[in-house]
Amino acid sequence: MVEIILLAMVAVFVGLRLFSVLGQRTGHEQEPRMPRPVEAPPTVQQRPQPVPDLAPAAEEEPDGLVLPAASAGIRKIASADSSFDVNEFLIGAQAAYRMILEAFWKGDRDDLEHLVSDEVMESFNAAIDAREAEGHELDNKLIMIDRTQIEMAEYDSGTARITLRFDADIAGVTRDREGTVIAGSLSDAVETHDIWTFARNVRDADPNWKLIETDEAS
Template structure:
Protein backbone atom coordinates (compact mmCIF):
# COMPACT_ATOMS: atom_id res chain seq x y z
CA UNK A 1 0.00 0.00 0.00
CA UNK A 2 2.82 2.40 0.93
CA UNK A 3 4.69 1.65 -2.32
CA UNK A 4 1.58 2.34 -4.39
CA UNK A 5 1.02 5.69 -2.69
CA UNK A 6 4.68 6.72 -3.13
CA UNK A 7 4.61 5.80 -6.82
CA UNK A 8 1.42 7.79 -7.26
CA UNK A 9 3.05 10.80 -5.60
CA UNK A 10 6.07 10.58 -7.89
CA UNK A 11 3.89 10.31 -10.99
CA UNK A 12 1.85 13.34 -10.06
CA UNK A 13 4.89 15.47 -9.24
CA UNK A 14 6.67 14.63 -12.49
CA UNK A 15 3.64 14.71 -14.81
CA UNK A 16 1.66 17.65 -13.49
CA UNK A 17 4.01 19.73 -11.31
CA UNK A 18 1.35 20.13 -8.64
CA UNK A 19 1.90 21.22 -5.06
CA UNK A 20 2.19 18.97 -1.96
CA UNK A 21 1.33 19.51 1.71
CA UNK A 22 1.73 18.11 5.27
CA UNK A 23 1.67 18.56 9.11
CA UNK A 24 3.02 18.67 12.72
CA UNK A 25 0.83 17.90 15.78
CA UNK A 26 -2.48 16.38 14.70
CA UNK A 27 -4.73 17.26 17.61
CA UNK A 28 -6.27 13.77 17.24
CA UNK A 29 -3.85 11.74 19.36
CA UNK A 30 -6.42 11.46 22.18
CA UNK A 31 -10.01 10.36 21.73
CA UNK A 32 -12.20 13.49 22.02
CA UNK A 33 -15.82 13.72 23.14
CA UNK A 34 -18.10 11.96 20.70
CA UNK A 35 -21.44 13.10 19.26
CA UNK A 36 -24.04 11.14 17.27
CA UNK A 37 -23.47 10.93 13.54
CA UNK A 38 -24.68 8.99 10.52
CA UNK A 39 -22.83 5.63 10.63
CA UNK A 40 -23.52 5.14 6.91
CA UNK A 41 -22.00 8.45 5.89
CA UNK A 42 -20.10 8.14 2.63
CA UNK A 43 -16.56 9.46 2.43
CA UNK A 44 -16.03 11.13 -0.93
CA UNK A 45 -13.08 9.96 -3.08
CA UNK A 46 -9.70 11.33 -2.00
CA UNK A 47 -7.93 13.64 -4.44
CA UNK A 48 -4.18 13.92 -4.26
CA UNK A 49 -2.93 16.60 -1.81
CA UNK A 50 -0.76 17.96 -4.58
CA UNK A 51 -3.79 20.00 -5.57
CA UNK A 52 -2.03 23.16 -4.40
CA UNK A 53 -1.68 23.93 -8.07
CA UNK A 54 -0.28 27.08 -9.67
CA UNK A 55 -2.81 28.10 -12.37
CA UNK A 56 -3.53 31.74 -13.13
CA UNK A 57 -5.15 33.39 -10.12
CA UNK A 58 -8.91 33.45 -9.75
CA UNK A 59 -10.69 35.88 -7.48
CA UNK A 60 -11.28 34.12 -4.15
CA UNK A 61 -14.85 33.49 -3.07
CA UNK A 62 -16.48 35.29 -0.19
CA UNK A 63 -15.66 32.46 2.20
CA UNK A 64 -12.15 31.75 0.94
CA UNK A 65 -10.48 33.58 3.82
CA UNK A 66 -11.23 35.57 6.96
CA UNK A 67 -11.03 39.37 6.63
CA UNK A 68 -8.01 39.45 8.93
CA UNK A 69 -6.14 37.18 6.49
CA UNK A 70 -6.84 39.48 3.54
CA UNK A 71 -3.65 41.59 3.68
CA UNK A 72 -1.46 38.48 3.86
CA UNK A 73 -3.29 36.77 1.00
CA UNK A 74 -2.94 39.87 -1.19
CA UNK A 75 0.76 40.13 -0.36
CA UNK A 76 1.32 36.52 -1.44
CA UNK A 77 -0.69 37.05 -4.64
CA UNK A 78 1.36 40.16 -5.46
CA UNK A 79 4.64 38.33 -4.94
CA UNK A 80 3.53 35.08 -6.59
CA UNK A 81 0.80 35.51 -9.26
CA UNK A 82 0.75 31.71 -9.67
CA UNK A 83 -0.77 31.34 -6.18
CA UNK A 84 -4.44 30.40 -6.52
CA UNK A 85 -6.60 30.70 -3.41
CA UNK A 86 -9.35 28.32 -4.48
CA UNK A 87 -6.98 25.61 -5.63
CA UNK A 88 -4.90 26.01 -2.47
CA UNK A 89 -7.94 25.42 -0.27
CA UNK A 90 -9.03 22.37 -2.26
CA UNK A 91 -5.51 21.00 -2.03
CA UNK A 92 -5.49 21.68 1.68
CA UNK A 93 -8.67 19.63 2.15
CA UNK A 94 -7.14 16.73 0.21
CA UNK A 95 -3.94 16.97 2.24
CA UNK A 96 -5.91 17.08 5.51
CA UNK A 97 -7.54 13.77 4.64
CA UNK A 98 -4.36 12.11 3.37
CA UNK A 99 -2.22 13.21 6.30
CA UNK A 100 -4.69 12.14 8.97
CA UNK A 101 -5.32 8.76 7.33
CA UNK A 102 -1.58 8.08 6.96
CA UNK A 103 -1.00 9.04 10.61
CA UNK A 104 -3.86 6.87 11.85
CA UNK A 105 -2.49 3.90 9.88
CA UNK A 106 1.09 4.59 10.96
CA UNK A 107 2.28 5.01 7.35
CA UNK A 108 5.32 7.18 8.08
CA UNK A 109 6.78 6.72 4.59
CA UNK A 110 3.71 8.46 3.19
CA UNK A 111 4.13 11.37 5.60
CA UNK A 112 7.91 11.84 5.23
CA UNK A 113 7.94 13.86 1.96
CA UNK A 114 5.01 16.00 3.07
CA UNK A 115 6.17 17.36 6.45
CA UNK A 116 9.12 19.25 7.84
CA UNK A 117 11.51 17.54 10.24
CA UNK A 118 9.83 18.64 13.48
CA UNK A 119 6.40 17.61 12.24
CA UNK A 120 7.65 14.22 11.09
CA UNK A 121 9.29 13.52 14.43
CA UNK A 122 6.06 14.34 16.25
CA UNK A 123 4.14 11.88 14.09
CA UNK A 124 6.83 9.21 14.39
CA UNK A 125 6.93 9.47 18.20
CA UNK A 126 3.14 9.17 18.44
CA UNK A 127 3.06 6.15 16.12
CA UNK A 128 5.85 4.47 18.12
CA UNK A 129 4.00 5.10 21.39
CA UNK A 130 0.84 3.52 19.98
CA UNK A 131 2.74 0.47 18.81
CA UNK A 132 4.43 0.07 22.21
CA UNK A 133 1.03 0.12 23.92
CA UNK A 134 -0.41 -2.33 21.39
CA UNK A 135 -3.04 0.18 20.21
CA UNK A 136 -4.39 0.70 16.73
CA UNK A 137 -6.42 3.68 15.50
CA UNK A 138 -9.42 2.77 13.36
CA UNK A 139 -10.53 6.31 12.56
CA UNK A 140 -12.52 7.65 9.62
CA UNK A 141 -12.76 11.19 8.27
CA UNK A 142 -16.47 11.45 7.52
CA UNK A 143 -16.56 14.91 5.97
CA UNK A 144 -14.71 18.23 5.87
CA UNK A 145 -17.55 20.67 6.39
CA UNK A 146 -15.53 23.83 5.83
CA UNK A 147 -11.99 24.95 5.01
CA UNK A 148 -10.87 28.55 4.78
CA UNK A 149 -7.76 30.65 5.23
CA UNK A 150 -7.59 31.94 8.80
CA UNK A 151 -4.16 33.61 8.57
CA UNK A 152 -1.65 34.43 5.86
CA UNK A 153 1.67 36.24 5.81
CA UNK A 154 4.67 36.91 3.61
CA UNK A 155 8.06 37.58 5.23
CA UNK A 156 10.57 38.37 2.53
CA UNK A 157 10.12 35.36 0.26
CA UNK A 158 8.61 32.95 2.78
CA UNK A 159 4.82 32.56 2.61
CA UNK A 160 2.82 31.00 5.44
CA UNK A 161 -0.87 30.17 5.21
CA UNK A 162 -3.05 28.79 8.01
CA UNK A 163 -6.16 26.85 7.01
CA UNK A 164 -9.04 26.37 9.43
CA UNK A 165 -10.82 23.04 9.02
CA UNK A 166 -14.19 22.04 10.44
CA UNK A 167 -14.67 18.30 10.09
CA UNK A 168 -16.45 15.24 11.49
CA UNK A 169 -14.28 12.26 12.42
CA UNK A 170 -15.41 8.80 13.55
CA UNK A 171 -12.75 7.78 16.07
CA UNK A 172 -12.02 4.29 17.40
CA UNK A 173 -9.04 2.84 19.30
CA UNK A 174 -8.50 -0.93 19.34
CA UNK A 175 -6.16 -3.08 21.39
CA UNK A 176 -3.83 -5.79 20.06
CA UNK A 177 -6.74 -8.26 20.01
CA UNK A 178 -8.82 -5.93 17.86
CA UNK A 179 -11.21 -5.05 20.68
CA UNK A 180 -12.58 -1.51 20.85
CA UNK A 181 -11.20 0.28 23.90
CA UNK A 182 -12.38 3.81 23.03
CA UNK A 183 -14.74 5.51 20.62
CA UNK A 184 -17.21 4.18 18.06
CA UNK A 185 -17.44 4.20 14.27
CA UNK A 186 -21.14 4.99 14.61
CA UNK A 187 -20.31 8.30 16.31
CA UNK A 188 -18.55 11.35 14.93
CA UNK A 189 -16.14 13.77 16.56
CA UNK A 190 -16.60 17.41 15.60
CA UNK A 191 -13.16 18.97 15.17
CA UNK A 192 -11.89 22.47 14.41
CA UNK A 193 -8.25 22.40 13.41
CA UNK A 194 -5.72 25.03 12.36
CA UNK A 195 -3.01 23.79 9.98
CA UNK A 196 -0.17 26.07 8.88
CA UNK A 197 1.69 25.55 5.59
CA UNK A 198 4.91 27.23 4.46
CA UNK A 199 6.70 27.76 1.15
CA UNK A 200 9.63 29.85 -0.06
CA UNK A 201 8.13 31.42 -3.20
CA UNK A 202 11.62 32.26 -4.48
CA UNK A 203 12.57 28.58 -4.48
CA UNK A 204 12.27 26.31 -7.50
CA UNK A 205 10.69 23.75 -5.17
CA UNK A 206 6.92 24.14 -5.60
CA UNK A 207 6.02 22.17 -2.48
CA UNK A 208 4.16 23.54 0.53
CA UNK A 209 5.00 21.90 3.87
CA UNK A 210 2.67 21.61 6.82
CA UNK A 211 4.74 23.05 9.65
CA UNK A 212 2.20 23.14 12.50
CA UNK A 213 -1.25 21.94 13.45
CA UNK A 214 -3.42 22.84 16.39
CA UNK A 215 -7.00 22.63 17.61
CA UNK A 216 -9.09 25.81 17.61
CA UNK A 217 -10.42 26.60 21.06
Protein backbone atom coordinates in the same frame (compact mmCIF):
# COMPACT_ATOMS: atom_id res chain seq x y z
CA MET B 1 -69.48 21.20 -107.57
CA VAL B 2 -68.24 17.65 -107.49
CA GLU B 3 -64.66 18.76 -108.05
CA ILE B 4 -64.91 21.37 -105.27
CA ILE B 5 -66.22 18.76 -102.84
CA LEU B 6 -63.43 16.35 -103.75
CA LEU B 7 -60.75 19.04 -103.24
CA ALA B 8 -62.21 19.91 -99.84
CA MET B 9 -62.19 16.29 -98.79
CA VAL B 10 -58.54 15.94 -99.89
CA ALA B 11 -57.59 19.06 -97.88
CA VAL B 12 -59.29 17.73 -94.75
CA PHE B 13 -57.61 14.34 -95.18
CA VAL B 14 -54.15 15.93 -95.58
CA GLY B 15 -54.78 18.13 -92.50
CA LEU B 16 -55.74 15.16 -90.37
CA ARG B 17 -52.59 13.30 -91.43
CA LEU B 18 -50.38 16.26 -90.59
CA PHE B 19 -52.02 16.58 -87.17
CA SER B 20 -51.58 12.87 -86.54
CA VAL B 21 -47.81 13.23 -87.12
CA LEU B 22 -46.94 16.71 -85.77
CA GLY B 23 -49.46 16.84 -82.97
CA GLN B 24 -48.17 13.69 -81.23
CA ARG B 25 -44.77 13.14 -79.55
CA THR B 26 -42.68 10.23 -80.67
CA GLY B 27 -40.46 10.07 -77.59
CA HIS B 28 -37.37 11.26 -79.42
CA GLU B 29 -37.95 14.98 -79.00
CA GLN B 30 -35.64 16.90 -76.65
CA GLU B 31 -37.16 18.45 -73.57
CA PRO B 32 -37.18 22.21 -73.73
CA ARG B 33 -34.41 23.60 -71.56
CA MET B 34 -35.54 26.08 -68.93
CA PRO B 35 -33.11 28.85 -68.10
CA ARG B 36 -31.24 27.89 -64.88
CA PRO B 37 -31.63 30.45 -62.17
CA VAL B 38 -28.43 32.16 -61.10
CA GLU B 39 -27.51 30.86 -57.67
CA ALA B 40 -26.24 33.30 -55.13
CA PRO B 41 -22.84 32.38 -53.68
CA PRO B 42 -23.15 30.55 -50.35
CA THR B 43 -23.02 32.80 -47.36
CA VAL B 44 -20.06 32.08 -45.11
CA GLN B 45 -21.03 32.54 -41.49
CA GLN B 46 -18.17 34.00 -39.55
CA ARG B 47 -17.87 33.36 -35.85
CA PRO B 48 -17.73 36.49 -33.77
CA GLN B 49 -14.19 37.09 -32.66
CA PRO B 50 -13.75 37.42 -28.91
CA VAL B 51 -12.79 40.86 -27.78
CA PRO B 52 -9.63 40.61 -25.73
CA ASP B 53 -9.76 42.03 -22.25
CA LEU B 54 -7.70 45.13 -21.95
CA ALA B 55 -6.82 44.21 -18.37
CA PRO B 56 -7.23 40.93 -16.48
CA ALA B 57 -9.94 40.99 -13.86
CA ALA B 58 -8.71 40.95 -10.31
CA GLU B 59 -9.06 37.57 -8.68
CA GLU B 60 -11.75 37.59 -6.02
CA GLU B 61 -11.30 35.78 -2.76
CA PRO B 62 -13.86 33.09 -1.96
CA ASP B 63 -16.68 34.67 -0.01
CA GLY B 64 -16.38 33.87 3.71
CA LEU B 65 -13.44 31.49 3.26
CA VAL B 66 -10.75 34.12 3.79
CA LEU B 67 -10.95 36.15 6.97
CA PRO B 68 -10.26 39.88 6.66
CA ALA B 69 -7.12 39.45 8.76
CA ALA B 70 -5.67 37.19 6.05
CA SER B 71 -6.55 39.29 3.00
CA ALA B 72 -3.42 41.44 2.99
CA GLY B 73 -1.17 38.41 3.35
CA ILE B 74 -2.97 36.58 0.54
CA ARG B 75 -2.41 39.55 -1.77
CA LYS B 76 1.31 39.62 -0.91
CA ILE B 77 1.65 35.91 -1.63
CA ALA B 78 -0.18 36.28 -4.95
CA SER B 79 2.09 39.17 -5.90
CA ALA B 80 5.22 37.17 -5.10
CA ASP B 81 3.98 33.97 -6.76
CA SER B 82 2.04 34.46 -10.00
CA SER B 83 0.95 30.80 -9.98
CA PHE B 84 -0.78 31.10 -6.61
CA ASP B 85 -4.55 30.75 -6.76
CA VAL B 86 -6.48 30.92 -3.51
CA ASN B 87 -9.25 28.61 -4.74
CA GLU B 88 -6.79 25.93 -5.86
CA PHE B 89 -4.89 26.32 -2.59
CA LEU B 90 -8.04 25.62 -0.57
CA ILE B 91 -8.76 22.50 -2.62
CA GLY B 92 -5.18 21.32 -2.18
CA ALA B 93 -5.26 22.06 1.55
CA GLN B 94 -8.32 19.89 2.01
CA ALA B 95 -6.64 17.05 0.12
CA ALA B 96 -3.52 17.44 2.24
CA TYR B 97 -5.60 17.44 5.43
CA ARG B 98 -7.12 14.11 4.46
CA MET B 99 -3.82 12.53 3.34
CA ILE B 100 -1.93 13.60 6.44
CA LEU B 101 -4.62 12.34 8.81
CA GLU B 102 -4.89 9.00 7.04
CA ALA B 103 -1.11 8.55 6.96
CA PHE B 104 -0.88 9.37 10.67
CA TRP B 105 -3.68 6.98 11.58
CA LYS B 106 -2.00 4.17 9.65
CA GLY B 107 1.43 5.06 11.02
CA ASP B 108 2.76 5.56 7.49
CA ARG B 109 5.93 7.54 8.20
CA ASP B 110 7.11 7.56 4.58
CA ASP B 111 4.03 9.39 3.35
CA LEU B 112 4.14 11.83 6.25
CA GLU B 113 7.73 12.84 5.53
CA HIS B 114 6.69 14.23 2.14
CA LEU B 115 3.82 16.24 3.58
CA VAL B 116 5.05 17.76 6.84
CA SER B 117 8.04 19.68 8.13
CA ASP B 118 10.80 18.10 10.22
CA GLU B 119 9.39 19.57 13.44
CA VAL B 120 5.89 18.23 12.81
CA MET B 121 7.36 14.88 11.78
CA GLU B 122 9.10 14.61 15.15
CA SER B 123 5.78 15.09 16.94
CA PHE B 124 4.04 12.57 14.70
CA ASN B 125 6.83 10.04 15.18
CA ALA B 126 6.59 10.38 18.94
CA ALA B 127 2.82 9.82 18.87
CA ILE B 128 3.13 6.82 16.53
CA ASP B 129 5.89 5.33 18.69
CA ALA B 130 3.78 5.66 21.84
CA ARG B 131 0.80 4.11 20.11
CA GLU B 132 2.81 1.17 18.82
CA ALA B 133 4.41 0.63 22.22
CA GLU B 134 0.95 0.21 23.76
CA GLY B 135 -0.11 -2.08 20.94
CA HIS B 136 -2.91 0.23 19.85
CA GLU B 137 -4.20 0.63 16.32
CA LEU B 138 -6.41 3.39 15.01
CA ASP B 139 -9.33 2.61 12.73
CA ASN B 140 -10.41 6.13 11.85
CA LYS B 141 -12.31 7.62 8.94
CA LEU B 142 -12.69 11.22 7.81
CA ILE B 143 -16.41 11.44 7.09
CA MET B 144 -16.44 14.94 5.67
CA ILE B 145 -14.83 18.35 5.85
CA ASP B 146 -17.57 20.77 6.79
CA ARG B 147 -15.58 23.94 6.30
CA THR B 148 -12.09 25.17 5.47
CA GLN B 149 -11.25 28.76 6.26
CA ILE B 150 -8.06 30.80 5.88
CA GLU B 151 -7.53 32.62 9.15
CA MET B 152 -4.09 34.13 8.63
CA ALA B 153 -1.60 34.58 5.80
CA GLU B 154 1.82 36.17 5.61
CA TYR B 155 4.76 36.49 3.28
CA ASP B 156 8.31 37.17 4.40
CA SER B 157 11.65 36.77 2.60
CA GLY B 158 10.30 34.37 0.01
CA THR B 159 8.37 32.17 2.45
CA ALA B 160 4.58 32.09 2.37
CA ARG B 161 2.63 30.88 5.39
CA ILE B 162 -1.09 30.26 5.50
CA THR B 163 -3.04 29.20 8.58
CA LEU B 164 -6.35 27.41 8.09
CA ARG B 165 -9.15 26.17 10.27
CA PHE B 166 -10.61 22.78 9.40
CA ASP B 167 -14.03 21.81 10.75
CA ALA B 168 -14.56 18.12 10.06
CA ASP B 169 -16.47 15.04 11.16
CA ILE B 170 -14.32 12.03 12.06
CA ALA B 171 -15.39 8.55 13.11
CA GLY B 172 -12.89 6.20 14.62
CA VAL B 173 -12.01 3.56 17.15
CA THR B 174 -8.88 2.45 18.96
CA ARG B 175 -8.17 -1.30 19.06
CA ASP B 176 -5.76 -3.29 21.20
CA ARG B 177 -3.41 -6.03 19.99
CA GLU B 178 -6.25 -8.54 19.92
CA GLY B 179 -8.39 -6.20 17.80
CA THR B 180 -10.79 -5.41 20.61
CA VAL B 181 -12.28 -1.93 20.55
CA ILE B 182 -11.14 -0.02 23.61
CA ALA B 183 -12.34 3.46 22.62
CA GLY B 184 -14.44 5.26 20.04
CA SER B 185 -17.19 4.22 17.65
CA LEU B 186 -17.40 3.96 13.88
CA SER B 187 -21.14 4.67 13.94
CA ASP B 188 -20.86 8.06 15.64
CA ALA B 189 -18.83 10.81 14.01
CA VAL B 190 -17.16 13.38 16.23
CA GLU B 191 -16.80 17.04 15.29
CA THR B 192 -13.18 18.13 15.18
CA HIS B 193 -11.72 21.61 14.81
CA ASP B 194 -8.06 21.92 13.82
CA ILE B 195 -5.77 24.86 13.14
CA TRP B 196 -3.03 23.93 10.66
CA THR B 197 -0.35 26.13 9.15
CA PHE B 198 1.19 25.36 5.77
CA ALA B 199 4.33 26.97 4.37
CA ARG B 200 6.22 27.11 1.10
CA ASN B 201 9.22 28.92 -0.29
CA VAL B 202 7.81 30.50 -3.45
CA ARG B 203 11.30 30.66 -4.97
CA ASP B 204 11.60 26.88 -4.98
CA ALA B 205 10.63 24.87 -8.04
CA ASP B 206 8.65 22.50 -5.81
CA PRO B 207 5.04 23.77 -5.82
CA ASN B 208 3.99 21.70 -2.79
CA TRP B 209 3.19 23.18 0.60
CA LYS B 210 4.18 21.48 3.85
CA LEU B 211 2.43 21.36 7.18
CA ILE B 212 4.60 23.23 9.70
CA GLU B 213 2.31 23.58 12.73
CA THR B 214 -0.82 21.96 14.15
CA ASP B 215 -3.15 22.99 16.95
CA GLU B 216 -6.71 22.53 18.12
CA ALA B 217 -9.18 25.33 17.50
CA SER B 218 -10.54 26.98 20.61
